[in-house]
Amino acid sequence: MRWREPILCALALTGAALAQSNTVPAQTLPVEIPPAAPFTAEAVEKGREQFHRTCAQCHGRNMVNAGTTVYDLRKFPTEQRERFYNSVTNGKGNMPSFKGALEPEAIELLWNYVATRGGKEL
Template sequence: MKKIFSVILLGIAIFTFAFSSPALADAASGAKVFTANCAQCHAGGKNLVNAAKTLKKEALVKFHMDTAEAIIAQVTNGKGAMPAFKGRLKPAQIEDVAAYVLDKADKNWK
């Protein structure tokens, strides 16, 4: 009986860790990182380099950048005129920036 109980507990623990979401990103911390690293080109959700590719909700959807994973990949690796921030920002900071961008896009950058 004790062995069965241990196996059940182990199974629950494995299931919990395997299917739990990663630590929640912090949009408030993301705001600070965004202001220090991104606002030069993306103030108010705009894009000074390519006016069509803003951080507004419609543009994020149009260019398939409307998920945290897509934004994290873009910020980490860069693309085109956007520099890569891998090595300059910690992964948690990049996750926070993604959370901030998605939050602001949902609020139309207000």
């Protein structure tokens, strides 16, 4: 099926180009988790947008889901930032890894959103 190769290649390149704006290659991701910073309303709002682009399809709009097969993020322990980074970066169970797909800055925005329960506990 040689004719398929150029198509697949074009798809891969398009994907890479689309991904480039908000991703860094996995190998450049810092192993260490950046120091915790205070939550801000602006970061919560950006986190909300990021969440609805990359997480809401499974975790539900505004984090609302039954919590039966997919974790209910409204209950995520707010003192476990490291666990959050770890699960988002490496994936867990049926949740995919976001390594290489999300910069640490983007994960921090998501953390602002999730750990403040969508800004309710700012």
